[in-house]
Amino acid sequence: MAKRQILTQEDETLRYKAKTVTEFDGKLACLLDDMIQTMFEAKGVGLAAPQVGVLKRVAVVSLDGETIYELVNPVIIKQSGTQIEQEGCLSIPGQSGYVQRPKKVTVSAQNRQGKPVQVSSRDPYLAIALCHELDHLDGVLYTDKVIHGYQPKKPAAKRDAE
Ligand code: CO
Secondary structure (H helix, E strand, C coil): CCCCCCCCCCCHHHHCCCECCCCCCHHHHHHHHHHHHHHHHCCCCEEEHHHHCCCECEEEECCCCCCCEEEEEEEEEEEECCEEEEEEECCEEEEEEEEEECCEEEEEEECCCCCEEEEECCCHHHHHHHHHHHHHCCCCCHHHCECCCCCCCCCHHHHHHC
16 A cells, blocks of 8 residues: 555646546555555545546545445435535645535445445435545535535634634
């Protein structure tokens, strides 16, 4: 495994639509392993392949560092509810913003062997992470969706301390 460099928002690679994965080979396994290591070292909860300069429909998500979702060619097949929460991005360091997302999503994808997998988000935060990473595969950054002027319910001071 090797840590890869995370591109920042100035890099236009982040704005391209990523390509469907058709080869479930050692190269894909290596990409997934590297992405997981890169995500953990950057203390992120998700990472999409375009963020490491690879325009393939591959993303990894792990909220707790234990359960790791490896998503190849992921598609949202079901969504419900809405939530507005603060999110950030490893490609946009030091910033965050409020984005409206579904509260629950079900994602259909393939694993590194090409077998079909499904992830249903019981945790609303997982729904945010899944939507955020899937957006990356279409060249969309959360900043495209930020709700300007949204006032958080919690006092700002308390939120900063979290
Ligand atoms: Co991101």
